[in-house]
Amino acid sequence: MPKSRDEVYPANREHAFQRIRGSLSHSEAFSNDELSLSCGDALECLPRIPSGSVDLVLVDPPYHSTKKANIYGDSDFDHDDHFVDWIKALGREWKRILRPNGSLYLFCSSDMAPFLCVALSEDYNLQSLITWTKPNEPGYDGWRQKMKKTSLRRWYPHSERIIFATPAADGNLKRAPFGHFLKACRKQCGLTSNQLTEMTGAYGKVNNGGAVSNWETGRNIPSRDQYGKICDALRSTGEIRLMPRYEDVIRAFNVDPKEPWVDVWDFMNVRQYRGKHPAEKPQDMLRHIIRTSSYEGDVVLDCFAGSGSTLAAAVSLDRRAIGIEIEHRWVTYAAQFIGEKSDMLLQRAKGSDLQGATSFEAILPLFSQ
Structure with a gap:
């Protein structure tokens, strides 16, 4: 039970954010009043974060099954079981640092989703297994014509999955x-x-x-x-x-009837641009998740921060963002574009400039104005 008003929303979110910043000070590359970005390995940094200090974990780790050479860690595991064990270890840390009414969104491949759902079920209640169809803009579907479809031996796995889960507490019917x-x-x-x-x-x-x-x-x-x-x-x-x-x-779940409310999402895929992270997710999809599953002022964590697109989405919605990224070049990139100039982002992202933006590229011009 809270002992003072400082331990009650919204003041407790600011205190949690500052405690997290302090715990990651040894690896922090950039921080301001709304954002902290650290360079390091997720499983080494997460144990330092105080328990019950994060409201939303929104992560996009390597998929393993895709084996892409340009994605760090995507080929690190020789066997599926090793990858699942790694995610399970991360899951235990995510649960520890989440508030009891927090949420987890985990991007993964359609191949690995069933195994990850089972692996996480010990510690989490599975709320939804979302299918992202990844439609491309007209003119960016050339790969469909080039593919030799007659050589396929199963349906081509073009879609991706998003596991939406919440911390479980054994002892009642719904582990609530x-x-x-x-x-x-x-x-x-x-x-x-x-x-x-x-x-x-x-x-x-x-x-x-x-x-x-x-x-x-x-x-x-x-x-x-x-x-x-x-x-x-x-x-x-x-x-x-x-x-x-x-x-x-009470767990945040603020459904906007005008936005997607079923478990199949058609947010447009991010088209290629110079400097794009190979696993960048659309800004409108990230904002949809953050707006639905967190309150204003909440702490959002992405421990596979990449180019910082999740951090940018969180800050633009008046949330506090914690990012951890293992690759120095992407930490530098993110610090440059959403770190040093995040005050500008915060000012302009709340206006009409960002309405309808789908990619991180779309908001970069804001930084050069």
Whole structure:
């Protein structure tokens, strides 16, 4: 439970960001009020990050199955099992540093997705397995005509997968962290489920425990208004003085009906340009993930930061960004374009300049103005 207002949203996000910066100071290449970029290996840097300090992990590690020579680490593993074990080790660190109401988005190949889902299921609840169809702009589909399709022995794996998962907490039906939190608070206040239901008016149509019982088993979550009533009821017992904010205990998932809301996404692939990272993801897709699965001021981590496109997307949406990248040349690139001039990015990305931008290339002109 929070002991002071500094431990409650939004102040606690700033404190978390500063603690992370301090933990990575030995490898930090650039930082400012919204962004920290470090050069190093993910599995060496992650253990230094304080537990429960990150709200969203959004990562695009090597895919392994693609074996691309121009992507660092894509050919490091001789066997699939070794790659899966590596991701599982990363997954344990991601879970440790995530807040209980945080989210993980992991880009991966269609070949490896089933194995990674199983590997992560011990520590996470799988929420969605998203298919990104990777459509190309007209005129950039020449490879389709050149490919000898009659030589194929399976459907060509053009799409990619995005695993959306959340930290699991064993002990209730849906392994829901909020269920544990609510039950612990209720018991601390000496209340039964029925009593808390009576105090909040959250009656159910079937069980006497009403919505409280469903919340504690993880079947669903309270609305913001219902959570306010829960806090009032628990504080009225005198056993709890300060409750966390809604943003501290309920996972962000802010669906915009005008944006993709099914698990098949058609964001346009990033076309080639000089200096492009070989695995760059579209800005509009990254922004869609960040806007949906985090709150303003939240801490977003990308420990395979590449050219910094995820960091740029996070900062443009008023989030704090933590990046880790192993290749010095991409750290230099990212520091130059979203580091030294990120104040300019922050100012202009909030305006119409960035609306509809799909690639990192599209926002680079902002830095030269």
